[in-house]
Amino acid sequence: MTTPLILLPGDEVPNDHLPTIKSHAKSAPLKIGQGLRLVSQPSTTSTPQSRVLKATQAGILTTDSKRKIVSLLSFPNRRYTPTVNDLVLAQVHHSSADYFHCILTPHTPHAFLPQLSFEGASKKTRPNLKQGDLVYARVLSTGVGASxxxxxxxxxxxxxxxxxxxxxxxxxxxxxxxxxxxxARLLLATSSRADDSDDGVAGLVIISELGRKLANVGGFELAVGRNGRVWVDCPDAEEHAVPAILAIGRCMQLTDEHNLDLADQKKLVTRTLRELKLAS
Structure with a gap:
């Protein structure tokens, strides 16, 4: 088993840890995920290995050679720091003339969401969001400095x-x-699941296991925020909706709390669904 590569902010990613990119053949370009920054890009005359990536946070390097993705998984209990392009679940605290003021975590200042930054929104058609409403959004900018x-x-x-x-x-x-x-692991696992990739991406198998075993009650929907919030719904599950949502939440939280391996995750899914009478 390969020893995980841990990087600190500013550390350079070794080229031998990057997915192989062919310079002459048609192949998918390297995709850079969370926690990494491209410092220099190889020119047309240089080799793909001449690119330089550096870590912007502390974490464990993870690569997907099949999909040509490299990213950095932050440590489990790391405090959330907003980063451009992060997907987040924000809760509306209050609104002003032009903005919704949203909570990302209890420990960070409110984020600003322009009331017209919704598809098709105008002054007459903008959403009427109230205190406590949830929004799935992307971080557009973070400015400079602690405040x-x-x-x-x-x-x-x-x-x-x-x-x-x-x-x-x-x-x-x-x-x-x-x-x-x-x-971060859930985001990687759900994006891989959408692309029909192998199970076990980011050390998680609960999403694919739950997807297979809850298909008979209508499946489920997830929205994962990098700020540590996950929205779960089972709109087609009818009378099974509540126990299915509870099962998904319980599996995610117990896997997180106890750092379960793949085998234990599968056992957890089976046991939880049986306890909630969603499986025989």
Whole structure:
């Protein structure tokens, strides 16, 4: 078993830990995920190995050679620090003339969400969000300094359209709290699941296991925020909706709390579904 590579802010990623990119053949470009920054890009005459990536936070390097993705998993109990492009679940605290003032965590200043930063929004059609309402958004900017204002958006600034991830107001369902490290793993696992990748991405198998075993009651929907909040809903589960949501939340939180391996995660899913009478 390969020893995990731990990086600190400013550390350079060794080239031998990066997915292999062919310079002459048509292949997917390297995708840079959370916690890393591209310092220099290889030119057309240089080799792909001449690119330089550096860590922007402390974490464990993770790579997906099949999908050409490299990212940094933060440590489980790391305090959330907003970073540009992060997906977050924000809760509306109050509104002003042009902004919704949103809570990302109890320990950070309110983030600002422009009332027109929703797909198709105008002064007449902007969403009427109240205190306590949830929004799935992306961090647009963070400014500079400890007291810098964080701005959120629910659209792609280049197109004005909501992204495929379902950005916008979130209704129904239930929100569960997890560590920031678990949130990063869940984001990686859910994106890989959407691409039909192998199980066990980021050391998680609960999402794929729950997806298979809850398919007979209508499946479920997830929205994972890097700020350690996960929204879960089962809109097609009818009378099974509440126990299914509880099962998903319990599996995520226990896996996070006890750092369960893949085998124990599968056992947890089976046991939880049986206890909640969702499986025989």
């Amino acid at each position: 810098a204002e964080v701005e959120l958006t629910c659209v792609n600034p280049a197109t004005g359209k909501a992204e495929p991830g379902g950005l916008g107001p979130v209704t129904g369902g239930t929100v569960f709290d997890v560590s920031t490290g678990m949130a």
